[in-house]
Amino acid sequence: MIFEGKAHKFGDDINTDYIISGKYKFKSLDFREMAKHLLEDIYPNFYEKITPGDILVAGKNFGCGSSREQAPLVIKHAGIGAVLAKSFARIFFRNSINVGLPVLECNTDLIDDGDLIYINLINSEIFNKTKNLKIEIFSPLPEIMVRILKEGGLVEYLKKEGDFKL
Amino acid sequence: MGKTISEKIFSNHSGKSVKAGDIVVARVDALMGQDGTAPLAIRVFEELGGKKVINNEKVLLVLDHSAPPPNEGVANLHKLMRDFAEKYETQLSEIGEGVCHQVFMERGLALPGSLIIGADSHTCTYGALNCFATGVGSSELASAMYTGKLWFKVPETVKIILNGKLRKGVSAKDIILYLVGYFKADGLTYKAVEFEGEIIMELSMDGRATIANMVVEMGAKAGIMPFDEKTKEFLKEIGIYIEEGVFSDKDANFSAIYTFDLSNLEPQIALPHKVDNVYPISSVDRVKIQEAYLGTCTNGRLEDLRLSAELLKGKRIAKGVRMIVAPASKKIYLQALKEGLIEIFLSAGAVVVNPGCGPCVGTHQGVPADGENIISTANRNFKGRMGNNKAFIYLASPLTVTASAIKGEIANPLEFID
Incomplete structure (x- = not known):
């Protein structure tokens, strides 16, 4: 549960329509194809700029809008290792954990585009290697989310546990 | 507690x-x-x-x-x-x-x-x-x-x-x-x-x-x-x-x-491209519109269709404006037919499409062209929401959308109501 990658910085209120436009998500369940359109309405050809393991960094209310689980799935399939934001919209936050995409609320003002970021999910630690700065995590994940994430997502969690366990 | x-x-x-x-x-x-x-x-x-x-x-x-x-x-x-x-x-x-x-x-x-x-x-x-x-x-x-x-x-x-x-x-x-x-x-x-x-x-x-x-x-x-x-x-x-x-x-x-206390509230409008970018209509520029959309899970219900039809009755939609109406369900559609609302929409120059979400989510039935302005009763106006990221979506009430369709520009419905 350790991630290291280059930051791609976005602003506030990035909604799930921007992450993956409705016009693509209704057509198929082919996420590798959809991943090519990640965030294209606000950043054309963003997909081509991603190196596997890169970190998506944003301001507040990331993932607001539609409940489409395609949004975190497309981010994951595009090669993004984790998403950091000051805050997330709740459905997106849950969907991300459920598909095994790590998301954490932290002070992203301390991260600039291109910075090298280190994340240790076990210790809840985020470090900006470029700036040599420890990044404060606003709220740790509830235990059930950590367990779902450790299994790799909700499907794997339920296959193992058979039911929701508190 | x-x-x-x-x-x-x-x-x-x-x-x-x-x-x-x-x-x-x-x-x-x-x-x-x-x-x-x-x-x-x-x-x-x-x-x-x-x-x-x-x-x-x-x-x-x-x-x-x-x-x-x-x-x-x-x-x-x-x-x-x-x-x-x-x-x-x-x-x-x-x-x-x-x-x-x-x-x-x-x-x-x-x-x-x-x-x-x-x-x-x-x-x-x-x-x-x-x-x-x-x-x-x-x-x-x-x-x-x-x-x-x-x-x-x-x-x-x-x-x-x-x-x-x-x-x-x-x-x-x-x-x-x-x-x-x-x-x-x-x-x-x-x-x-x-x-x-x-x-x-x-x-x-x-x-x-x-x-x-x-x-x-x-x-x-x-x-x-x-x-x-x-x-x-x-x-x-x-x-x-x-x-x-x-x-x-x-x-x-x-x-x-x-x-x-909302006694003095006037009609509101959300400007592109954020739902929380909201202003009272009196402070908004009279932007020319090319599309008006009445429908969705927010405002496609019978009361919405009635309000719109009442305003539209005997009038025409402005030249250069497409008005699309989508009743929120077949039940509503049938009742609107009985009440003569659908006839009012069609006579005024609107298009009535089947109940569904198409135009709002940009899958079909109402995708705008580049640079066009749309006034809609939907709940979201994000860039690209209606299927074209070069269009501009304004959100408003059924009455404001209808008044704007008649005028061909963003209009205050109070102008039509005594």
């Missing part, structure tokens, strides 16, 4: 006394998935090795977001849903029956005091019927079909009291646009909202649904309306007799209480 409506509903569904902040596993009463989210849920259900859908009779799958299918990809996803609904004996709402949230309410699946999840962010609409309803993702829909349950964090509750008397020409949509502008897109994230006050009590069930529908645009998890004679009446009309609803206790703990 007393309990909020949400704390009561989660206590009832988890078998223990819970309070805001607690993490619970709760039984869900009814579930919904639509054609943008259900196909993925079906895939997850199969990955889980699901053999039967728990509570299958209370699971509704709806073909509405891209219906009838505009291409083979969608057609195949619809087939996947039909086959699943038949195999596992869930409810299915066919193409043209209506927008998921309207159909769900018309079928009596949203009952006071119940806990509902839907794989659509506007599932919060059912809060109009005094229940806790919230949007989830496809994996969670699949998991709840598989286990009958889901885990939740019991939300804190904010109470919003709306007092005063609305001016003529001002409607539920103006209220919720005003609130979204006030609280902003993340102002109520993770919170449940309980609505109260003279204005709420005066509103019809259609108006309450419009407000509950858009609480998610402030980040809220649910928006819950009081139980009263209007709730009973709505349910009675669909053959359900319920005498009791859920109320918060007098000593319940609210994280905040806001009181607004």
Whole structure:
């Protein structure tokens, strides 16, 4: 549960329509194809700029809008290792954990585009290697989310546990 | 300490006394998935090795977001849903029956005091019927079909009291646009909202649904309306007799209480490209529009169609404007036909399309051209939302949309109303 990658910085209120436009998500369940359109309405050809393991960094209310689980799935399939934001919209936050995409609320003002970021999910630690700065995590994940994430997502969690366990 | 409506509903569904902040596993009463989210849920259900859908009779799958299918990809996803609904004996709402949230309410699946999840962010609409309803993702829909349950964090509750008397020409949509502008897109994230006050009590069930529908645009998890004679009446009309609803206790703990007097509220409008970019109409430039859209899970109900038709009667839509009308359900469409509303729309130059979500989500039936301005009764105006990222979407009430269609530019409906 350790991630290291280059930051791609976005602003506030990035909604799930921007992450993956409705016009693509209704057509198929082919996420590798959809991943090519990640965030294209606000950043054309963003997909081509991603190196596997890169970190998506944003301001507040990331993932607001539609409940489409395609949004975190497309981010994951595009090669993004984790998403950091000051805050997330709740459905997106849950969907991300459920598909095994790590998301954490932290002070992203301390991260600039291109910075090298280190994340240790076990210790809840985020470090900006470029700036040599420890990044404060606003709220740790509830235990059930950590367990779902450790299994790799909700499907794997339920296959193992058979039911929701508190 | 007393309990909020949400704390009561989660206590009832988890078998223990819970309070805001607690993490619970709760039984869900009814579930919904639509054609943008259900196909993925079906895939997850199969990955889980699901053999039967728990509570299958209370699971509704709806073909509405891209219906009838505009291409083979969608057609195949619809087939996947039909086959699943038949195999596992869930409810299915066919193409043209209506927008998921309207159909769900018309079928009596949203009952006071119940806990509902839907794989659509506007599932919060059912809060109009005094229940806790919230949007989830496809994996969670699949998991709840598989286990009958889901885990939740019991939300804190904010109470919003709306007092005063609305001016003529001002409607539920103006209220919720005003609130979204006030609280902003993340102002109520993770919170449940309980609505109260003279204005709420005066509103019809259609108006309450419009407000509950858009609480998610402030980040809220649910928006819950009081139980009263209007709730009973709505349910009675669909053959359900319920005498009791859920109320918060007098000593319940609210994280905040806001009181607004809306007697002077004027029509509101959200400018591109954010729902919380809201202004009173008198302060907005008279931008020329090319498309006007009346419909959606926010404003495609009978009251909305009646208001619009009343304004349109005997008038024509301006040259250069396309007006698209989509009743929210077949039931509404049929009633609108009986009342002569559809004839008014067609005579005025509007296009009436089948009940569904197409134009709002940009799948078909109303994609704008580059650089065009659209005034819409929908709930979202994000760049690209209607299928073209070079278009500009303005959100307003049915009356404002209609007045603008007649004028050919953003117009104040009060100009048409004495």
